[in-house]
Amino acid sequence: MFGLSDGWLWAIAGLVLLIAEVVAPGFFLVFLGVAAIATGLFTLLFDLSLAPQLALFVIYTALAVMIGKRWYAEPDTADQAISLNDPARRLVGRTATVVDPIDEHGGRVRLGDSEWTARGGPAATGDRVEIISVEGNCLRVGGARTMAAPVGERDA
Structure with missing residues (x-):
């Protein structure tokens, strides 16, 4: 599509998601963006069909969310509410x-x-x-x- 390989399309989609994260409230698009970029890099290294690409994207998204949740974990909100x-x-x-x-x-x-x-x-x-x-x-x-x-x- 557009003369670009699937890997580059994933990487561009990831960059668009990261830019959208700056504009949109919340903190979830960054995980999708990181997963899309990782999928793009993997797809550039290994020529994969669409099904494995989507599976990789799901796996990378889950990993990014788990790491992000651990990294940005909030302390116990019950104690904060009392204070x-x-x-x-x-x-x-x-x-x-x-x-x-x-x-x-x-x-x-x-x-x-x-x-x-x-x-x-x-x-x-x-x-x-x-x-x-x-x-x-x-x-x-x-x-x-x-x-x-x-x-x-x-x-x-």
């Missing part, structure tokens, strides 16, 4: 600086540019504590380390 709807949950694991000493009745910590009520083990002013959980507007902290924060360090 999205509960921004306070993102505070867990961060380090805060004790502003008012923490005892059995509580105290205050600075996290970024905010101060929070905190409860947990005893910690003196200036200690660095890790946020274990968030209970309403109170941070549960632990792991007090006596050290001054380096100059210019922002709480992470």
